[in-house]
Amino acid sequence: MKSIEFIKSVYKIDDLPKRELPTVILCGRSNVGKSSFINSIFSPLKIARTSSEPGKTRCLNYYLVENKFYIVDLPGFGYAKVSIKERKEWQKLIESYIDSNKNIVLAFHLIDCRHSPFKTDYLLHDYIKSKNIPYYVIFNKVDKLKQSEISLLKKKINEFFPELILGTNAFLYSCTKNIGKKEVVKLLSNLLLS
Numbered sequence: 759m760k761s762i763e764f765i766k767s768v769y770k771i772d773d774l775p776k777r778e779l780p781t782v783i784l785c786g787r788s789n790v791g792k793s794s795f796i797n798s799i800f801s802p803l804k805i806a807r808t809s810s811e812p813g814k815t816r817c818l819n820y821y822l823v824e825n826k827f828y829i830v831d832l833p834g835f836g837y838a839k840v841s842i843k844e845r846k847e848w849q850k851l852i853e854s855y856i857d858s859n860k861n862i863v864l865a866f867h868l869i870d871c872r873h874s875p876f877k878t879d880y881l882l883h884d885y886i887k888s889k890n891i892p893y894y895v896i897f898n899k900v901d902k903l904k905q906s907e908i909s910l911l912k913k914k915i916n917e918f919f920p921e922l923i924l925g926t927n928a929f930l931y932s933c934t935k936n937i938g939k940k941e942v943v944k945l946l947s948n949l950l951l952s
Contacts (some may be wrong), residue, residue: 759800759824759947759950762803762805762823762824763821763822764819765828766820767818767820768817768820770818770851774904775820779822780827780863780949781859781862781863782829782830782864782946783830786867786869787879788834788835789834790870790899791933792834792868793831793924795866795896797933798933806819806831816833818830818851821890826861827949833852834851835882840909864892864894866893867895869895870899874914883919895927895929896929896931896942897915898932900930900937900938901937904926912930
């Protein structure tokens with residue numbers, strides 16, 4: 759995959775792109791590295807803007823891949839410095855978007871592997887499953903773990919989410935060391951063939 763372009767930021771459901779295409783959604787807590795994940799997949803392109811400040815993505819960011827499908831970066835959730843009212847607005851935007859969009863074909867749920875999943879991760883997981891959207895859990899930032907911590911994480915994945923199988927619907931990922939990149943690119947490449 760060599761072609762990706764930023765299309766638009768969407769703050770209201772009414773402003774979604776008119777062109778309907780298969781859609782891949784990226785979701786997860788604030789600061790799990792969704793923008794870095796996009797940049798690592800399409801390296802050396804740096805199409806997604808990253809920020810050291812969590813909670814920066816406050817809208818649906820639309821990217822067009824190979825003129826064939828969208829990748830949509832959803833607002834991160836769980837960021838404490840944002841007002842409760844604003845967090846509720848983000849949640850409403852995300853749920854309205856997922857409920858109304860029949861073009862979603864894949865969901866990537868990113869989790870910072872340095873921490874156990876939060877309650878909001880479990881809620882998101884159950885919500886995506888309830889919508890029958892094929893999903894993959896990406897345990898990101900694995901380069902920041904020691905080898906012993908990686909071994910422990912592998913053992914704990916099934917405790918977190920019993921249906922996950924490492925290498926099938928769950929992947930260890932590193933944006934800086936390209937761990938897991940080949941598997942994710944393969945999943946996305948299948949959309950180009952469909």
